[in-house]
Structure formats: structure tokens, C-alpha cells
Amino acid sequence: MEIEIELTHLPVAEKIFPPTTAGAHGAWVEFRGVVRGDEAGQPIAALEYEAYPEMAGREIRRLLESLAIEHPCLAARVIHRIGTITVGETAIYVGVASQHRGEALALVTKFMNRLKQDVPVWKRRAVPFAAPRPATGTATTDSIRSLDEAIAEIRTRCQPLPPVRVPLEAAPGRVLREPVCAPEDLPAHDRSTRDGYALQADDPAETFQVVDILHAVDWKPRTLKSGEAVRVATGAGLPCGGLRVVMQEDVERNGATIKIIRREAALNLRRRGEDVRAGELLVPAGRRLTAGQLALLAAAGCTQPLVNPRLRIRHFTTGDEIIPPDQVPQPGQVRDSNSSLIRGLLQPYPCDLVQSHIPENFAAAKQLITTLDPQPATFDLLLVSGGASVGEKDFTRPLLEWLGFETVFAQVEVRPGKPLIFGINDRRVAFGLPGNPLSHFVCFHFAVATALARIAGESGPQFLRGRLAAPLTEAANPRETLWPAHLAAADGELRLRPLPWASAGSVTCFAEANALLRVPADCASLGAGTGVDFLPAGGMLGA
């Protein structure tokens, strides 16, 4: 039985194809276990799964192989998702192909029973569902969320934008919204991998008549008889099946005949369909398209992929103390770094970004916005830097509500970045980001990046596991901390070096920060080598 097993942080594709069984299967039985909306009678937003991946993969294979003795099947594919999975999403997928349905149905049922006893995967915790509350005008305690709750709520509330078809040139960095399959076998026929002579693989003759010449573009089917050979170039389609190619270095040519000096064991050819068979999955939905995937789509003739639309993003900076970076600050003034930070953080996302500074006065700000954006509904994502706290000049929340946004939450129990506001207006998303640059950096990676992924049709950033490269001390805080760190690979492991930062206004750590490590609440210190969760923050492993 052919077996494919995957443990993944990514969402399970909507459509999954059976592994190839060369047309032998008459049944393809699929089972999906999805996250239910309640756990122990309480409504939940998501479940967090944890696995011992090395052992889980082996255990799944062992179960399938032992069950296949009793229920012979042709192929099985198992995908178990780990990390945070929102309600309604697939946690486990099992697909089994068999000649007739009975064996596959029985195998799937027994496999699921055994999986729940033996495979080291755990539901770690439920993320409780927090019902959206009507806006109340000022931040109250019921608009506070834990970090997990905030992420789960952003995932749940942000809806994918309707997809569009675009030419391949416009597709880099967009999220593929439908699976793309091979339209034909690749390669389309047996091809030579050498410059040489094609002949019947088992023809014992020593001299051959050269009956044709085939270049890489030629397609001239013919059946070769014993004693016949065809001159072929590298990449040329072979004229029939059952051939081998003898390298030109291994023959003596004499006019229209060749004499073979040496026969390699290798056949020197690529088989039809050895790369992929017609109908097999090439790229699943939900992937942000990379250069390699774009090349694959081109090779498959998919020139108008279905992807997310180009995002329209509006960014307002606030704060009367902010001056453009080319000016020299007077006492009390600071140069604007958040505009550059946001522009840089949005680099991986194909988008049109418009940035403006607005005055720190609600009435004046409203007037300016009305002038700048006579039709304010023309963006998908709105970011407002600064003014997110509850000081008398902090008007971001009323501003978002004036623009028609419902405030979903207005604080997150995380440091830095507590006064983060998240608003929804139909499919449009808004964030009020606390003004300090480090808070911006943190809020972008756990909140804005999650929303950007969801509206584009991706699963969103996931915490990964690494180890501390140096001890972390004096970290104790009643809130969880997303601590800036430098991530590097060493000795086959991901190692994180915590970077010093004095306050949310610190900017020097940006020189090296490419990850945010998650420090639990009330955790005074962590020793070097401790396993930690972290979010990649640009640079390594993508944004």
C-alpha cells in the first residue's frame, strides 16, 4: 500500500487527490475530522493541537500497515493539522483508495479508532469563544483579550476576499485559491537524457542501422525493429516504448551504422509521467505563490490562476510630536519611523498602500480624512498608528467607529502592544496600533499578519518551536511577552537570542530582530536551551 503522511500547521486543502494507483482503485474513501464549536458544553473559537511529530508519523504508518493486512487497500493519505485550528476547519484528513469500497471504509473506521488511542497528538487547550460586543465608546475590561483569544478572534472574524483570475505576471506573492492539477503527464512521453542512440532495451545486437535523427523538438513515433537505432538528442521524445539510450561516447559510428562498445545499466531516459501524472495535484489552494510554484503553474499551462485580489491598504499616522524623518527634531519631537516600518512589513504582500499623517484632534482629523478620502470604503485594511490608548487625545477607537467599524476588542494581554484595537466593517478590517515602534512590530506580526493572511485566503502565521541560545532574565511580567529576538540556525536547530529592549519605544533591537519569542506570564527567567514558541518576523522563514 502506498502511504503518504503529513503533519502540518497549514490548513488542509478543500480538495485532495488520491495517490496514484495507476487506475486500479474503484473506491476513494475520505474522512475529515473538523473542530466542533463547543468543548465540554462551552462555545469555543479554536482548538490548539500539539504533536510529537517524529513519532506520530511513524505510529500512523505502523497502524495503516497493520490494518492493511486485514483490509488490503491500494493507497492511503493522512494529514493531521497541528497548531491553532479554528472551528469548522479540518483537524484530520484520511483518504484511502481500494479496489472496492468495503476495504477502504473498514480501514478508515478502524484507523480512526486506533489513532485516538496510540498516535501522540494532543488537543492542548480550547480557545474560548468571545461573542462580539457592541461598541461602547471607551475601552472597558470586557474588550480585553488574551493573546490566543485575540489571534483566534481575528482568524474567525476576517473573511477571505472574493478571488480573482490574474495573469501569471501579476501572481507572485498572491495566495492561490483553488488547487492546480497537472493537465497532462509530465513529461508527456519517454524522453532521452543523453545525446546518443535509442534502441530496443533488450536488443542483443552489436551493430545497428541508424534509421532516423530526432532533435529535442521532434515527435516522430515509430516502432524500432531489432538492429535498428535512432540518433537522439538530450530531451528528445523517444519514438516508442521499451527503449534504452546508449550514450554517443559508448558507440563507434561508421556511416549509417553504429557499433556498441559499452552498455550502461542505466536506460538513460525519463519515463512518461514520472514527474507527475495527469490529474495529480501540483499546488494546493491556500499557498502564497513562490517563484518555484509560479514556474510549476507555467509548466502546467495555468496562465490565469485564481488568487486573492491585490489588497488596498490605508495607513494613517497620528501624533503631533511626529515629524518627517528628514527633519531635525526639536525638544519633544520624534521622527516618524512607523510609516517606514509599516511599508517594510507590507513588502511581502502584493498591495497598494496609501499613507497620510492626520492631526491629533478628532474634529480636524475627521475633516482631513473626508477631504483625502471622499469615498472611504475603497480599502480592504485600515491601519491607524498611535492614539490607541484611552488618554484624552487618543481618538482612534471613536475614529474607527465613525468610519463604520465595530470594535471587536480594544486591548490584548500582551507586552508590548496592549492597547491594540481590532475593528470589523463587513469584509473590511481595521487595526488601531499603539504608537511605539516596538508595539507596532509586535502587533503587526501576531495581529495584522493574521488578518492579511485570512483576507487573502491563507491560514496565517503560526508559532514555531526553537531553543533559547542565551538565558532570558528579568522577564517577569503579569502579561505574556512577545520578546524581540534574533533567530539563527545552529547545529540543526532553530536558536533564538533574546535582544535587549528597555521599553516599547525601543528601536535599536530592530537592527537584529527577526523573531518574536513567546514568554509566558509571570515567568522570571528561562535558561539557555529551553524550548520556546516563537513567531518568525521577516527575514528567515518568511514574514
Added chain:
Amino acid sequence: MRVLFFAQLKDVTGCDAIELAFPSPLNGEQLWARLAEQFPGLLAHRGNVRLARNWEYSDAQTQFADSDEVALIPPVSGG
């Protein structure tokens, strides 16, 4: 020997892995005794926890050597 902890056992030990060093192989009983010295809270879970050695469940005869990766597997809840 690297010993891994998963799920609720991480909450008991406060970490996801430790290194243990010892000169000669241990049986399951001796390994539990070593672990309990460091994390007495683990003993409350012993009845439900299976030991895995190098990615396979162990049995009563399994010997755990210094070069092994050992995992404490609490009741699983996948799917």
C-alpha cells in the same frame, strides 16, 4: 539521554525536554525513579503515561540507554 515531555506533562515539569546522563542502561522502573527525583509531580500521572524509546512505545523489557530519545506520552487526544 534526552527526555521529552508533552501536553499536560509540560505544565508539570515547566519544560519540554531535559538531558539525563547515566553510565549504564536503565529499565522503566529505574527511569521513573530518576525522573521523580527531579519532578515529583510526574508520579501522579504515572498510571496514565506510556514511555516511548526512539519513537516507539516501550514494553516491560525495554532498556533505556544514554544515547536514546525518550518521551513521556500522556493519554493522546488527536483526530
